[in-house]
Structure formats: C-alpha cells, structure tokens
Amino acid sequence: MNGWMKRALVELRFWACLGFCLVLAAIALMGQLDRLRASEVPARLSMGKASSPTASRPVYRIRADYDDKARTVAGRMEVTLPKNRSETWEEVYFRLYPNAFRRWQWEEHSKPKEPGYLDVTEVKVNGRKAATHIDGTVMRVNLPKPLQPGQSARIEMKYRLKLPRGGSRLNAFGRTAFLAQWYPMLAVKDEDGWHTEPYTTVGDPFYSQMSDFEVTFRVPEGYRVITSADDDPTKPAKGTVTLRQENMRDFAAVITKDYEVIQGAAGDVEVNLWYQKGMEKEAKKLHRAAVSGMRFFGSLFGPYPYREVDVVLGETGYGIAGMEYPGLVTSIPKYPTRKGERPAVNVVVHELAHQWWYGVVGNNQVKEPWLDEGLTTFSEMLYMHDKMGEDQREFLARAAEVSDEIHKRQGVTSVEPLYRYSDSIYGLMVYTRPAAMLWRLMDEIGKEKVLEILRTYYDRYKFQVATTRDFIRVANEVAGRDLTPFFDRWLFFKEKDIRKAG
Ligand SMILES: [Zn+2]
Known part of the structure; x- marks a missing residue:
C-alpha cells in the first residue's frame, strides 16, 4: 500500500x-x-402493583396509547418525586424534547419532513391543579405549596405526542415508531441548579437521572413493543403490554409491525x-x-x-447512524x-x-x-x-x-x-x-x-x-x-x- x-x-x-x-x-x-382512543383512557391511572416509591429515585408510571394512523401517543403520566433532598423546592422542571421538532430552528438539511411536538395538559400536584409555563422544550410546574426536604409529591399530567416524520431519533416511518425522549422527562437538579439547557443538533443534548419506570403501552393489532425494559421477544404485545424497570436513566421504545428478532x-x-x-x-x-x-x-x-x-437495526432519522x-x-x-x-x-x-x-x-x-x-x-x-x-x-x-x-x-x-x-x-x-x-x-x-x-x-x-x-x-x-x-x-x-x- x-x-x-x-x-x-x-x-x-x-x-x-x-x-x-x-x-x-x-x-x-x-x-x-x-390511533388514539383518549376517551377510553381511565380517568385515573390504574396500572396494577407499582414498586413503592424509593427515597432516592423518581418513579414514573406512564400509560401510552399509540395510534399508528395519526402518528400520535396519548399519554397519562404520574411521577413521584424522590424524598431525599436537602433543599425546599417551589417548582419542578420537565423536559419536553419533542418540541424541538415543532418549529425547526436548526440546519435546513436536518429539518423534519413533518413536524412533531409534545403537548401537556391537566398538570396536577398531589391531586391539585398546578400552574405551568412551557417554553419550547422546557416546562416549569409551580408547586401549589413548597416541597420540604424529606417530602415527596405526585405530579400527574396528560400529554399528546405527535411523532415527526424524518426527525432525529424520535421518528416514525413505515410501520415503525422510534420513541426517543417521548414523555415529559423530569429535569435534573444538581449543584448547578435545574438543567434546562436548550436542544441542539450537535451531539446528544440530553441529561437524565436514574428512575423507576412502569410503562403500559396500548398498541393497534399486530404491533409489538421493544423497550429499554427486559422484554420477552417470545411474547408479542397483544393490545396492551406493561413493562417495569428499576434504576434506569431513560426509557426508550420501538413500536413496530416490521421487525424480526435473533x-x-x-x-x-x-x-x-x-x-x-x-x-x-x-x-x-x-x-x-x-x-x-x-x-x-x-x-x-x-x-x-x-x-x-x-x-434495533435501522436509521432512526436524519444523520443518525446509531443511538444509545x-x-x-x-x-x-x-x-x-x-x-x-x-x-x-x-x-x-x-x-x-x-x-x-x-x-x-x-x-x-x-x-x-x-x-x-x-x-x-x-x-x-x-x-x-x-x-x-x-x-x-x-x-x-x-x-x-x-x-x-x-x-x-x-x-x-x-x-x-x-x-x-x-x-x-x-x-x-x-x-x-x-x-x-x-x-x-x-x-x-x-x-x-x-x-x-x-x-x-x-x-x-x-x-x-x-x-x-x-x-x-x-x-x-x-x-x-x-x-x-x-x-x-x-x-x-x-x-x-x-x-x-x-
Ligand atoms: Zn456515542
């Protein structure tokens, strides 16, 4: 040579x-x-036995109904905040990353063919309606009363995710939906304060914390759900599947009719x-x-x-060779x-x-x-x-x-x-x-x-x-x-x- x-x-x-x-x-x-059957979603989350909230990790309980025709997920989510904090919290932040795909602000070549977004409604804290402020990918929830160290709180909300076409990571094409950063994610608070840094197309602009998850998907006939949790490939989802996973930083999923497994x-x-x-x-x-x-x-x-x-093999949107x-x-x-x-x-x-x-x-x-x-x-x-x-x-x-x-x-x-x-x-x-x-x-x-x-x-x-x-x-x-x-x-x-x- x-x-x-x-x-x-x-x-x-x-x-x-x-x-x-x-x-x-x-x-x-x-x-x-x-397709979304929002009217059929129970008024209150009822998802069987949940692992008891731990002192140190947020606990997510999500109910997600996927509509393949509308490319939407109708979600109800409940997050129990961890108790072991040294500070009093008056507000809590969530990341709504899919809102980056609502009005694309970055390079034209990576612009989704059709926009996507994450709309959140009916936010409650311990059953009481809470005021929110949403700015792009950041949502602030004002706590009705300050949360003292050692106290937990349950934050509930409804959300509607519209999947972009040709989005990066979060994407839908053919008979497959790649669900990445697809639910309101509790922002991280550390010695630098709440992390609400803006989205960017360079690198992986995400920061999340170890959490416990209980996620119930309802999918149209013939679809299977592949997730961050311990899936059982021998048992394809028949309408509804509930997955539980403790001590995980994020929870991704692929809903598909087109994949085979080895x-x-x-x-x-x-x-x-x-x-x-x-x-x-x-x-x-x-x-x-x-x-x-x-x-x-x-x-x-x-x-x-x-x-x-x-x-999961496949290109999950513009410019993505692989994602973790x-x-x-x-x-x-x-x-x-x-x-x-x-x-x-x-x-x-x-x-x-x-x-x-x-x-x-x-x-x-x-x-x-x-x-x-x-x-x-x-x-x-x-x-x-x-x-x-x-x-x-x-x-x-x-x-x-x-x-x-x-x-x-x-x-x-x-x-x-x-x-x-x-x-x-x-x-x-x-x-x-x-x-x-x-x-x-x-x-x-x-x-x-x-x-x-x-x-x-x-x-x-x-x-x-x-x-x-x-x-x-x-x-x-x-x-x-x-x-x-x-x-x-x-x-x-x-x-x-x-x-x-x-
Ligand atoms: Zn890497």
Missing part, C-alpha cells in the same frame, strides 16, 4: 469516526463513506437483535458482534446490571467504504459500550460530552483491535495532530459543553481525541492499569453521575501517580506540560 493510500485510509477512518451517535454531514461531504445470550444477559426484511445478512453478523461485545465489555469493565439488551438508550440501542445495518459496504460492527459495538458509559455511569452529556463519548469510542476501538484485528494507531496519531491544530485555531478543547462545537469538529474533539488519549495512556502505564482505571470508575460511579474530575481522580489513584499533567495536555491542551506528559 502506498503512502497516498495509507493517508486516504486514515482520512477515511477519521471521517468514519466523526460521530457514531450522530453521523455528521461530514460523511455526505466526503462522498465516500464511510435471540442469544452473553452470559446471563439476553441479547436480542431486531431487523427488517433485506437486513438478514448483516443481522446475523451484527448479532454475533453484539453478543461478543456485551461479553467483552462485561469482562473488561464490570457486569451489565440488567437482564436484557435490544439492538439504556437497555436498547439502534444502529444502521451497514455503511459504505471504499471496499464496498460493511456490516456496521463498530456502530453496534460503540452503542453497546454506551451501556457502561452513559447508561450505568452517567454524566452530563451537555456539559461534558467527551466523558461518555470518549470512553465509549476507546471501548469500541479496543473491541475492534482485540476482536477484529484493526490497528488504529496511525489514525489516532493523525487525529491527535489535527485536534491540536483545531485547538490552536479555534481555542476549543475536549472538555466543553456541546454548544462550543460545530458539527465538523465535534467528533474529532469529543470522540477521537479522548480515545487517542487513553490509547496513549496504555503506552504510558500499561493496558491492565488503564482497564483497572475503567473498572474502578465503573464500580464507583455506577447508577450515579460522574464528572471529568471524578475520572481523573480515579485514574491518579489507580495509577499510583499524578496523571493530572497528562490529562491537562490531552483534554485541556495545556502546552506547558507537553514534554512532561509525553
């Missing part, structure tokens, strides 16, 4: 890696590559891959990769805590390369690695997107290296150089909120450079130490939210030396430490 070819491959790989969660317009530029297991974890007609060839390969990936990550980082995971939700990921079946089309093993494996980094160990994906994307890209590359024999060193070295250049020109680092990145540099700064950093760290302290850092970080922060500072603290502790200059150089581009950091 000549130099030109090598460079071309690095370039190819470079662009291919720009965003597996959001495949960017860059790929197109390169030209290479890579079942398997990675140890105790059931791995289901869902595919449509015409994807049979890739489906088999990708199911094998999914099983092998779940086994690989489980043995390297620590056990996946849920019983089952679903991989707890217990459910989506992926395109294949992507084009110079050598022809290839099954999207790296996309599937990438999204599954997110079960560890994002799903179980959470982070603020708006404020520090590198933390889940960087660790996930590194995990994906480790799989592609160890299991598929791919050597990424040259590509990673090149990515490090290019990201240094971008930092010099634009001043942007790898630890910035989403809004600081344009589409064209996001993947490089947030995915690839941190992956290159961890690859370099293996050279510095050895692969086993790096894996021990990741295992310790996973064990310490599972079911919680971690920060960049937490990650560096664990790394220093496990390595038994101060790696802060190394991370300063790689994440924050602090040049003065370059020689010391190597």
